[in-house]
Amino acid sequence: MNAKTVVIGVIGADVHAVGNKVIDYALKNAGFNVVNIGVLSSQEDFINAAVETNADCIMVSSLYGHAELDCQGFREKCNEAGLNDILLYIGGNIVVGKQENAEVLERFSKLGFNRVYPPGVNIEAGIEDLKNDLNIK
């Protein structure tokens, strides 16, 4: 089987590393090729890694609440880099404070994310969706 490649990392000035390490472990266990760029990663870091490894998906984590600021223009930059079809997922604690899920979802969909995970959705759910989106059984 040709393993699919996922770039993972934590965007912006965010240092929350625990989830990132767990996601790394879980994706590998699920048979993916994982490129982990770690915490404190910029949009450029994600995009460069994806271009270099010909990745199928970028899974952005953001825990610290600044994702809205950190993700502005992300999809556009992906397009510019020729990553037009790449799947963009984001999860963690992606906004400041406890907010309405639906509203948050909409905000991030507008930013071009294919899937948006509210707090408390573990990586297992993301993996299932990823398998669906990539037609893996």
Place this chain on the structure above:
Amino acid sequence: MNAKTVVIGVIGADVHAVGNKVIDYALKNAGFNVVNIGVLSSQEDFINAAVETNADCIMVSSLYGHAELDCQGFREKCNEAGLNDILLYIGGNIVVGKQENAEVLERFSKLGFNRVYPPGVNIEAGIEDLKNDLNIK
């Protein structure tokens, strides 16, 4: 000084005795003449005690939530017994569950109570009001 007389007790099938004992102690400390008919007292028990002792006020306690049932027609019975001017106070946990204070107050005012105390109002507040209502300084 001519001490004023207060009848106290707990109405209905209610056995909560702690507050009753504290109220007894506090009223006596505040210089009142206290007639304590205790827990499990009927409307008649209150009225008989008040008539016998020529009381100035009846302080009904109800903790267990049945006060609305237990107090129906209380003011009328007082009137029938000639206690037209007697002050009727009620306090404790006078309804079932946590309810809107304003609404509860209205219900008990309609039942003829001069003062109605929601949960957590201690007897000290009642004593102050009583002094005002009886023009005691």
Place this chain on the structure above:
Amino acid sequence: MELTNKKLNIDEFLKTREEVLKTWSTGEQVKDLNQNINYAASIPKTKNFALILKKAKHDQVTLTQPRAGVALIPDHIELLKFLSEEGEADLLPTTIDSYTRQNRYESCALGIDESRRLGRSMLNGFPVVNHGVNGARQVQESLDKPVQARHGTPDARLMSEIIHAAGWTSNEGGGISYNIPYSKDVPLDKTIKDWQYCDRLAGIYEENGVPINREPFGPLTGTLVPPSMSNAVAIIEALLAAEQGVVHITVGYGQCGNQIQDIAAIKALEQQTDAYLKKYGYDRRVITTVFHQWMGGFPRDEAKAYAAIANASVTAALARVTKIIVKTTHEAFGIPTKEANANGLKCTKMVLNLLADQKVYMSKKLKEQTNIIKEETKCILDAVFEAGKGDLARGVVEAFKRGILDIPFAPSRHNANIILPARDSYGAVRYLDVGNVPLSDELKNYNRYMLEKRGITEKRPVNFQMTVDDIFAISEGRLVGKAKETRK
């Protein structure tokens, strides 16, 4: 029949039974005792209260149980289901309303009607006698966990017949614990006899293969009851129940607030109950324990109420009790909503889970406090037996007369009402006025000494005002009451 601690003989029991069943119309439906037992035997073992408790004791886990009861059957079922599912309760209750507790079934009927009319429960519990065995079975059959009746009924004979016939496999109460804190003028010999009936009934089920759990009500007035006094009562009621053939007994204790004293009290209660039952020849009894979260006046603030709930749960977990009765953040206001009730349960269970693999380790202090409680309890029990000239039932009646047994803040005329409790500087509940409780001089001095110490630290006299301040302490946000001036 004169009162005596002897197993009721069956003829006598059945004669009484006929009269009991006549006291309200629904009695008729439970006339056939064999049928009742057969029905109770038919419910799944996973719904048997006694067996579930026994398993929990074996597995060393602590089960959660709420209080809950409303006037109407469908609402009550919905409530219990919610507490079971959302609240993750392990054991289910049915709290009985206060009219039923006083056998005022006509008032219940009115309350049921009014509840229907107004669309909210006008009763503070479930009027099980009025609903009868069919109503009670409906409740039990709708649930997949054991159900217990929790009440406060001096004469619970009819109620007990109905609930057991409906497959409710546990009954709370006792001749002392459901009299002295729950009534004004019911003679003790009457309630002891009436509870001998309830115990005998449970015994009959047991002898016919249906384990029934009985639970003396540990906390009594829930307000500053010295541990040795409530333990003495619990042990007495366990002995009285055992005599009637009860096998599964849960002895209870209401949190006083000092963690060491509370754990000591639980250990003492467990060990002494075991020892006394053995001593009086009741073998093969299954003794479990129940811890009641703070039973006195509760804080009004929700966050603070959570603190009281969780803090109590820590004590329960460390003491490894078999079950814990859960309070809610609405406690200070009134009967909780089902959501508030479930939240209390979830908070409690989370604490229990966090501490599931932990326990308290013996320290010198814990050993000391356990011994003190045991010695005090022994002084009281010895005197009770003596007062009854060896007969425990008669001893109890006499002991209350003389103030050997004396429960603080009890409404009953048959309680001496002499003793006064107060907290020492560490928050442990001590005898401020020991009244006629026959503690040894050494124990009296210890109690006095601990309170004098507080008096000195706080620069105040050791008197009733201290007791009053302690009554309000927890609801006002601390354990040891501060002098009145500083209170609002």
Place this chain on the structure above:
Amino acid sequence: MELTNKKLNIDEFLKTREEVLKTWSTGEQVKDLNQNINYAASIPKTKNFALILKKAKHDQVTLTQPRAGVALIPDHIELLKFLSEEGEADLLPTTIDSYTRQNRYESCALGIDESRRLGRSMLNGFPVVNHGVNGARQVQESLDKPVQARHGTPDARLMSEIIHAAGWTSNEGGGISYNIPYSKDVPLDKTIKDWQYCDRLAGIYEENGVPINREPFGPLTGTLVPPSMSNAVAIIEALLAAEQGVVHITVGYGQCGNQIQDIAAIKALEQQTDAYLKKYGYDRRVITTVFHQWMGGFPRDEAKAYAAIANASVTAALARVTKIIVKTTHEAFGIPTKEANANGLKCTKMVLNLLADQKVYMSKKLKEQTNIIKEETKCILDAVFEAGKGDLARGVVEAFKRGILDIPFAPSRHNANIILPARDSYGAVRYLDVGNVPLSDELKNYNRYMLEKRGITEKRPVNFQMTVDDIFAISEGRLVGKAKETRK
């Protein structure tokens, strides 16, 4: 300048200072160090963090402190006032936003603008450098309790200048604790030097009559950090601070979850910090302790979050720490509302009050666990000193290289990332893989033995999956993680 654990000389300090103040426009406003100190000296003693902590230690009371910070000054003041009044907080924080922590002041400026525009805080804290000394003074002057900066800033020199000049009398952080858990690629020798600067600055205030409290960040990554590892780091940072003239030091510890281990850890930390400071000649230091409520993933359910908060508070109360950092029921979701924050505080304070007059009593188990932590810590510290050939600062850099110091789940490249922690059957955190941490064979065996015991009980291998399960355990409602299959 080569890194060494020596008090910075004043010329060197002032030279560096000039550069520091140039790193953002607001630096200019705090140029005059004497004026800064005079201002700080002028604030009332009741607002001095160091003095209030000293008093609490003396009175043996535990103070509460929340985390809180929003983008704009008026909102921030309102927030802190609310936590002070409604939440009854004893000590006030100002949590600094994440851009400031990375010295990205332009991003802060954007965040401030966006917050104004959208009417909600778009920053996860208070951008104190951007607001400058006047903004920071406004905050401090609006409050009547001491204020501390809480952040996670590898290079906090400019921030420290601004906050102390504004009369904020406490600063959290340290060269290790604000680097390894908070950055990816900042060299340790740089952060140690930069924090020597912050410490020296605090020392200068202290020498000029303004007590300043410094608090190494105890919990590090907040996730299964073995107590001896975090204690070793706390003691090192206390020693480094003391060398720079810091007098008031609060050493911290993040709850691991096993009550005995947590209390043992606090006792060990307190005693060893004292002992090491004395050993290295730092006399007259005022050492206080801080306990962090569970710092890892939190339960989402509010009632369960309350349980975690209250359970942690029980441990803090029994351990008699000087202060406790409070979590909220919104923890799993995001920055809490001010109400949720106040509720966490009230719940915590209520538990502290309920246990104010109580403490833990020594048991054999507690003594054993305390000794184990102390011995482990000593192994680590001895090796760090050795690695630095007697120089602690250099020893730290070397120790991280070699994995003598190694912090689980840290994002930093300069962390060896070899050790793995997991819970034993009682929930105590042990070294699953000890990596290069130089524990004695006896201690290694003990750690391994405790985990093998769990493996046997749970019938599963002792490996990273165990660690992963433990990471999720508390947020999923228990302490010891269950095997993955049972998780959703």
